[in-house]
Each structure stands twice: as structure tokens, then as C-alpha cells.
Amino acid sequence: MDINNLKENVESWWSNVSEGWRQLRRSASGALTRFKPGDTTNLPESSSIDDELWLPGLSWSMLGVDLLEDDRRLVARLEIPGLDKDDFKIEVMDDALVVSGEKRFERDSSDGRWRTIQCAYGAFRRVVPLPAPVRADQAKASYRNGVLRVELPKVEPGPARSVTIDVQ
Incomplete structure (x- = not known):
């Protein structure tokens, strides 16, 4: 060679x-989302954690989303494990779905030490751009097995839109 x-x-x-x-x-x-621990996040004291890489103020996690568009609606599915259905605030702002909430640390009953903490805890906000106008007042949401599903009826039913953009 x-x-x-x-x-x-x-x-x-x-x-x-x-x-x-x-x-x-x-x-x-x-999908990369920052979690900002606050007073109600309930994180353990730093003195009980042996994880040298753990920085409670720099907690990030991937909140993946699948977004389906059909003739009548948009359906967003977000993977957000470890919460209850009441922990979410869901809004449509302009042309985006905004999901916010807080993931709280759940204490174990043992008196042991935390060796590793890799999960993200704290308040988060995930913005999902929407490709079509929706009727936010008719939206429906459900949460099961760590997946939040939000169904948003379209303002104007019709096939998925495709737009070609010319380069200038």
C-alpha cells in the first residue's frame, strides 16, 4: 500500500x-435536556455519595421523542421514566409542544452509601417543534411505563406536509 x-x-x-x-x-x-435540582428534588447529601464524577448542578439526560404525523393528528411519545402523571406540565406554545416537570430522588430505606449516581434529577423542560398547527384545547395525554403520550389534533386535517426549501 x-x-x-x-x-x-x-x-x-x-x-x-x-x-x-x-x-x-x-x-x-x-433530546439532551438539563435537569436543575431544586429544594424539592430531595437529593442525598454530598457526604453520603462516593461517586467522584457526580455533580448535582450539572445533571443531563436524553429525553427522546417519537413524533408521528398522520392525516388528522400529531402524536408525540416522550421517554421520561421515574415520574408520576401529576409531575408533568404540558403546553403548546406557538409551534412547539413544551413538556416540563421535576424528577425527584427517591430515598432508599437503607443507611448505606451511594457509590454511583448517574440518573438525572431535578426540574426539566423539553421543547418539541411541531410540523403542523394543532388544536391545543383538544389535546389528550397519557403516561404509562415511563412513556408520556400526547395526541394533538391538527387544525387542518390532511396528509403530512413536505416543504422544499431552495438554497440561496
């Missing part, structure tokens, strides 16, 4: 890795 072949292979590999990271950033950037 000559040096030019090696150079082309490395450039191709680097291009693939770079594109993969760009795709991941585009895809996950909206």
Missing part, C-alpha cells in the same frame, strides 16, 4: 466519523 492510498483511506475514515458526529449532534441536540 502506498502513502497516497493510506492518505485516502484515512481521509475517508475521518470524513465518515465527522459526518457521524454531525448526524448524532443534529439528532440528539433537542
Whole structure:
């Protein structure tokens, strides 16, 4: 293998890795959500935690969403485990679904020490852009098995919209 072949292979590999990271950033950037611990989050005292990497004020988690559009509605499914149905506030603001709430730390009855804390706790806010106008006053929500499902009827029923945008 000559040096030019090696150079082309490395450039191709680097291009693939770079594109993969760009795709991941585009895809996950909206799902990466900050959790801000507050007075009611009920986190354990720092003195009872041995996890050197735990920073209670820098808690992040992925709140993934699936968004379905059909002729009549939009349906959002958000993975938000560890809450009760009353822990959510759900709003439609402009052209976005806004889900906020607080995930509280649940204390264990044991007197042991926490070795690892990787779950996110605290108040959060997740904004999901909506591709079509909806009738927010007719929305329905349910929460089961850690998945929040929000059904939003469209203002104007019809097929999913596709818009082509010209580059200037």
C-alpha cells in the first residue's frame, strides 16, 4: 500500500466519523435536556455519595421523542421514566409542544452509601417543534411505563406536509 492510498483511506475514515458526529449532534441536540435540582428534588447529601464524577448542578439526560404525523393528528411519545402523571406540565406554545416537570430522588430505606449516581434529577423542560398547527384545547395525554403520550389534533386535517426549501 502506498502513502497516497493510506492518505485516502484515512481521509475517508475521518470524513465518515465527522459526518457521524454531525448526524448524532443534529439528532440528539433537542433530546439532551438539563435537569436543575431544586429544594424539592430531595437529593442525598454530598457526604453520603462516593461517586467522584457526580455533580448535582450539572445533571443531563436524553429525553427522546417519537413524533408521528398522520392525516388528522400529531402524536408525540416522550421517554421520561421515574415520574408520576401529576409531575408533568404540558403546553403548546406557538409551534412547539413544551413538556416540563421535576424528577425527584427517591430515598432508599437503607443507611448505606451511594457509590454511583448517574440518573438525572431535578426540574426539566423539553421543547418539541411541531410540523403542523394543532388544536391545543383538544389535546389528550397519557403516561404509562415511563412513556408520556400526547395526541394533538391538527387544525387542518390532511396528509403530512413536505416543504422544499431552495438554497440561496
